[in-house]
Amino acid sequence: MKSNHPTAMPRHLRNNTPRKRPLAALTLIAIAASTITASGCATTKTSNTARTASEQVLISSAIDRAMSNVQFEDFAGYKIFIEEKYLDSVDKGYLVGSLRHRILKAGGSIAASADAADLVLEARSGGVGTDSQESFVGIPSLGIPGMPIELPEIKFASRNTQMGTAKLGLVCYDPKTGKAMGLGGESTALTHNNDTYVLGVGPFRSGTVLDQREKAVGFNGTGGSFMNNPARIARAKPVNMVNRPLDAANIDSTPQIATLPDGYSTAR
Numbered sequence: 540m541k542s543n544h545p546t547a548m549p550r551h552l553r554n555n556t557p558r559k560r561p562l563a564a565l566t567l568i569a570i571a572a573s574t575i576t577a578s579g580c581a582t583t584k585t586s587n588t589a590r591t592a593s594e595q596v597l598i599s600s601a602i603d604r605a606m607s608n609v610q611f612e613d614f615a616g617y618k619i620f621i622e623e624k625y626l627d628s629v630d631k632g633y634l635v636g637s638l639r640h641r642i643l644k645a646g647g648s649i650a651a652s653a654d655a656a657d658l659v660l661e662a663r664s665g666g667v668g669t670d671s672q673e674s675f676v677g678i679p680s681l682g683i684p685g686m687p688i689e690l691p692e693i694k695f696a697s698r699n700t701q702m703g704t705a706k707l708g709l710v711c712y713d714p715k716t717g718k719a720m721g722l723g724g725e726s727t728a729l730t731h732n733n734d735t736y737v738l739g740v741g742p743f744r745s746g747t748v749l750d751q752r753e754k755a756v757g758f759n760g761t762g763g764s765f766m767n768n769p770a771r772i773a774r775a776k777p778v779n780m781v782n783r784p785l786d787a788a789n790i791d792s793t794p795q796i797a798t799l800p801d802g803y804s805t806a807r
Contacts, residue, residue, distance in 0.1 A: 596747070618648050672701075673700075696735070709724065
């Protein structure tokens with residue numbers, strides 16, 4: 540009796556038919572193994588400083604603002620020795636360097652010792668550092684009485700604020716007599732940096748650090764260089780170091796801020 544099945548064939552022929560399925564499976568495995576072996580990956584290592592740049596800018600800006608309330612013009616024509624032994628604070632180097640800079644800018648000069656000075660400027664710090672504050676609008680986490688379950692907090696809007704404080708005390712006296720030359724006093728200034736989140740979206744930044752970065756380089760943080768003019772990569776106002784006439788024969792009188800990409804100019 541003949542079979543009507545389309546694949547029916549004699550037994551001896553069926554036994555000698557090559558088996559293609561195992562061969563196809565082995566081929567796929569070999570291709571996958573080759574792909575995995577041939578593929579590669581790369582890892583980029585990054586690191587951060589122990590103190591963030593934002594924290595340091597908050598403190599240095601607070602120091603600058605506190606010093607802006609001091610009449611350094613009174614030191615014009617005097618040799619000044621800066622007494623540091625009562626000055627104990629973070630970023631002391633920037634603080635002392637700023638005192639020296641402002642004295643020189645006002646027309647005074649720096650003496651190497653008290654004996655060689657006309658006046659001694661004694662500085663002290665009443666508080667130089669940062670504080671943090673977090674606040675939000677939403678529903679705080681709630682515990683269910685009698686059950687070890689706590690509902691998570693829900694934040695509709697939140698703000699993280701970091702504040703910088705600089706309180707400086709200054710007094711000036713005659714190194715020969717030890718008598719005060721004026722009342723002196725304290726100057727205090729505050730700075731702040733806000734990171735605001737709305738429904739988890741953010742941060743929306745505002746405050747001193749944002750202002751400093753925008754004035755200095757033209758953008759306010761990560762990704763800013765893609766959203767602003769790439770030519771603004773340095774300070775918009777050049778820093779003059781020596782006041783003297785420019786020799787047009789030897790010096791290019793066109794002020795350049797920094798090396799810029801082709802096609803951009805910083806000529807003022």
